[in-house]
Amino acid sequence: MTGPPAEACARCGTFAELEAFGAERFCAACAARPDVAVVEKYRQAHLGKLDALTWVVGLFAPGYLVAALGLLSARDFIDAALALCAAAAHGLFFAGLPWARPLPLVTTVLLLGATLVMRVWAGALFAVPLGLAAAAYGHPVTQLYFRVDVPDRRLRPVVERMQLNAFAHSAWVFSLVALVLPLLWPLAFVLTLRALATGGGRKLAVRALAVCALGPVVFCALFTGAYESLGWASV
Numbered sequence: 001m002t003g004p005p006a007e008a009c010a011r012c013g014t015f016a017e018l019e020a021f022g023a024e025r026f027c028a029a030c031a032a033r034p035d036v037a038v039v040e041k042y043r044q045a046h047l048g049k050l051d052a053l054t055w056v057v058g059l060f061a062p063g064y065l066v067a068a069l070g071l072l073s074a075r076d077f078i079d080a081a082l083a084l085c086a087a088a089a090h091g092l093f094f095a096g097l098p099w100a101r102p103l104p105l106v107t108t109v110l111l112l113g114a115t116l117v118m119r120v121w122a123g124a125l126f127a128v129p130l131g132l133a134a135a136a137y138g139h140p141v142t143q144l145y146f147r148v149d150v151p152d153r154r155l156r157p158v159v160e161r162m163q164l165n166a167f168a169h170s171a172w173v174f175s176l177v178a179l180v181l182p183l184l185w186p187l188a189f190v191l192t193l194r195a196l197a198t199g200g201g202r203k204l205a206v207r208a209l210a211v212c213a214l215g216p217v218v219f220c221a222l223f224t225g226a227y228e229s230l231g232w233a234s235v
């Protein structure tokens with residue numbers, strides 16, 4: 001990352017050994033400043049790193065696996081195969097394989113379609129994992145995990161949002177994670193209340209509050225669905 005010496009720093013113009021951040025080069029003193037090359041530093045820090053949305057989508061893999069085992073024991077082989085495919089798709093996504101990036105989206109669309117075709121209206125709940133899979137497919141930070149070449153213009157708003165409203169951003173991330181890990185729900189709720197009270201990032205805090213409100217509903221519905229599909233209701 002070190003450029004040839006005797007080149008001018010893009011910020012202060014000093015001739016020194018320079019560090020490259022994207023297309024620009026800076027001297028060591030300027031490179032260390034928090035306001036220099038913010039987007040590029042963020043990109044380098046997050047390239048290939050697991051982000052919250054990938055965790056959320058990945059956590060569906062064990063869920064689908066448990067559902068598949070339940071369906072297998074109930075001798076519902078077609079649904080079990082579908083659930084196994086979904087578990088594999090979400091697991092491969094979590095592993096960060098570039099070709100697996102669209103798989104959760106594809107399998108969740110299939111599951112949603114299959115349940116609606118069979119007139120199982122509770123299948124409409126697949127809209128939640130579908131929304132999460134779509135968000136993870138399109139989110140610039142998740143794309144960095146998959147080492148997609150994300151342009152600066154798409155990454156800059158994310159970086160600015162995180163810097164300006166760190167509290168609201170944490171609340172938003174935790175409210176999404178709590179959809180899959182209900183144990184984290186109280187933490188997400190407290191963070192959301194703090195974010196609302198501090199006033200920064202109000203839009204994001206309100207969205208977090210909406211997801212927090214949705215959390216218990218999704219959890220109860222999924223729990224009831226798993227309970228019934230595993231046949232425990234008849235025990």
Ligand SMILES: [Zn+2]
Binds near residue numbers: 026028
């Ligand atoms: Zn400089």
